[in-house]
Amino acid sequence: MSSVRERCLPAFAWDTWVAMRKAQVAVVRASGYELGSVRPAVERALDLIGGLESVVRPGARVFVKINHLPPPSPPERGIITHPKLAEAVLTLLRDLTPHIALGDDIHPANPDGFTVSGYRELCRRLGVELVNLRERGFVRVPCAGVVLREVFLARAVAEAEVLVDLPKLKTHSLTLFTGAVKNMYGAIPAGLRTRYHGEYPKPAEFGQLLVDIFSVAKPHLTVMDGIMAMEGAGPANGTLRPLGLVLAGRDAVAVDAVASRIIGIDPFRVGTTKAAHERGLGVGDLQEIEVLGEPTFAVAGRDFRLPPIPAGEIVGWFPQALTGFVTRRLRPQPKVATKRCVGCGACAAACPTGAAQLRAGKARIDRRRCIQCMCCHEACRFGAIVLPQSRWALVLGARRRR
Numbered sequence: 001m002s003s004v005r006e007r008c009l010p011a012f013a014w015d016t017w018v019a020m021r022k023a024q025v026a027v028v029r030a031s032g033y034e035l036g037s038v039r040p041a042v043e044r045a046l047d048l049i050g051g052l053e054s055v056v057r058p059g060a061r062v063f064v065k066i067n068h069l070p071p072p073s074p075p076e077r078g079i080i081t082h083p084k085l086a087e088a089v090l091t092l093l094r095d096l097t098p099h100i101a102l103g104d105d106i107h108p109a110n111p112d113g114f115t116v117s118g119y120r121e122l123c124r125r126l127g128v129e130l131v132n133l134r135e136r137g138f139v140r141v142p143c144a145g146v147v148l149r150e151v152f153l154a155r156a157v158a159e160a161e162v163l164v165d166l167p168k169l170k171t172h173s174l175t176l177f178t179g180a181v182k183n184m185y186g187a188i189p190a191g192l193r194t195r196y197h198g199e200y201p202k203p204a205e206f207g208q209l210l211v212d213i214f215s216v217a218k219p220h221l222t223v224m225d226g227i228m229a230m231e232g233a234g235p236a237n238g239t240l241r242p243l244g245l246v247l248a249g250r251d252a253v254a255v256d257a258v259a260s261r262i263i264g265i266d267p268f269r270v271g272t273t274k275a276a277h278e279r280g281l282g283v284g285d286l287q288e289i290e291v292l293g294e295p296t297f298a299v300a301g302r303d304f305r306l307p308p309i310p311a312g313e314i315v316g317w318f319p320q321a322l323t324g325f326v327t328r329r330l331r332p333q334p335k336v337a338t339k340r341c342v343g344c345g346a347c348a349a350a351c352p353t354g355a356a357q358l359r360a361g362k363a364r365i366d367r368r369r370c371i372q373c374m375c376c377h378e379a380c381r382f383g384a385i386v387l388p389q390s391r392w393a394l395v396l397g398a399r400r401r402r
């Protein structure tokens with residue numbers, strides 16, 4: 001059956017109409033991850049933004065990028081995009097095209113990460129191709145970015161006709177919030193991800209780098225898993241927070257803006273949203289976004305706990321020349337909670353500077369080499385890297401404010 005667009009409007013008129021409209025983001029409640037709840041929620045969210053067929057033409061080659069943050073973790077930990085949300089999206093996509101692949105970049109370790117998360121079973125059951133991005137390889141894509149001139153982008157992402165982004169709604173101890181834009185960081189090689197953390201330790205610069213990557217891997221559709229969100233010291237060691245929401249939109253930046261507003265963060269405090277909006281890669285200004293479904297005030301997560309990182313306005317009190325110095329002192333310095341450390345070495349493997357190392361079976365952090373990138377905190381699945389509030393931050397009351 002032809003869509004409203006095909007029946008009523010020629011392509012150029014449709015594009016003009018879309019450009020004139022506000023960005024649209026659907027916000028729909030879902031009581032949990034049972035398919036009977038999540039599938040109708042995803043379906044309704046997609047209907048509100050014009051239907052899946054307005055994004056995916058029949059027979060198109062689709063790649064679905066999940067957030068499968070390494071090391072592996074089961075979906076109940078709330079670190080990765082829940083496979084039930086992915087299942088709801090995949091079953092709807094299958095009505096339009098058989099050419100669907102899903103994946104992320106994971107370490108080919110034992111145990112297999114996709115088995116731990118349930119994605120291997122899911123894709124086998126649905127007949128969807130499961131892709132470990134590093135096995136398919138990467139291609140060099142020119143990028144007129146602020147930081148990057150080229151991006152080594154996963155071939156599966158670069159060659160897809162339709163890119164579907166399935167991020168997880170979480171706080172982030174370096175970038176404050178992680179969602180649709182940051183999910184594309186997983187589409188470059190793991191070695192480069194680690195290296196960039198070392199080369200661009202300043203949050204503002206790192207945010208621009210994330211947006212550079214996003215600029216060459218812009219999703220056509222975003223469906224965000226906000227059913228079980230994460231608050232506090234995300235993206236891997238925060239606390240689970242049931243929000244019961246699915247968000248969807250064709251503009252990933254707008255989806256991030258609405259999601260961050262729901263958890264009490266001004267969207268322009270999120271470096272990626274601000275940079276992407278200013279660079280015309282999406283809409284981050286809530287005034288220019290039409291929220292469909294549930295109004296944000298009705299679903300806002302009250303007192304959502306944010307990571308212990310400094311508030312922008314506190315940093316702004318200091319002269320520009322001192323900003324780097326002040327930020328470093330306000331930001332928490334990761335520490336090892338030795339009793340919890342099992343000596344797995346994931347923190348050392350993730351550390352871009354060699355500051356985190358294993359000694360006598362326990363992790364140690366050399367403060368002199370540490371650039372406070374929080375990669376070790378993100379990599380630890382045992383809660384053994386803690387982020388105590390810095391003394392400066394305590395004195396200034398500089399906990400990140402809404």
Ligand code: SF4
Pocket residue numbers: 336340341342343344345346347348362363379380381382383384385
């Ligand atoms: S701190 Fe965490 S990631 Fe590092 S070795 Fe210990 S348990 Fe593993």
Ligand code: SF4
Pocket residue numbers: 334347350351352353354355356365366369370371372373374375376377
């Ligand atoms: S010790 Fe942790 S925070 Fe410090 S540089 Fe290494 S990974 Fe980054």
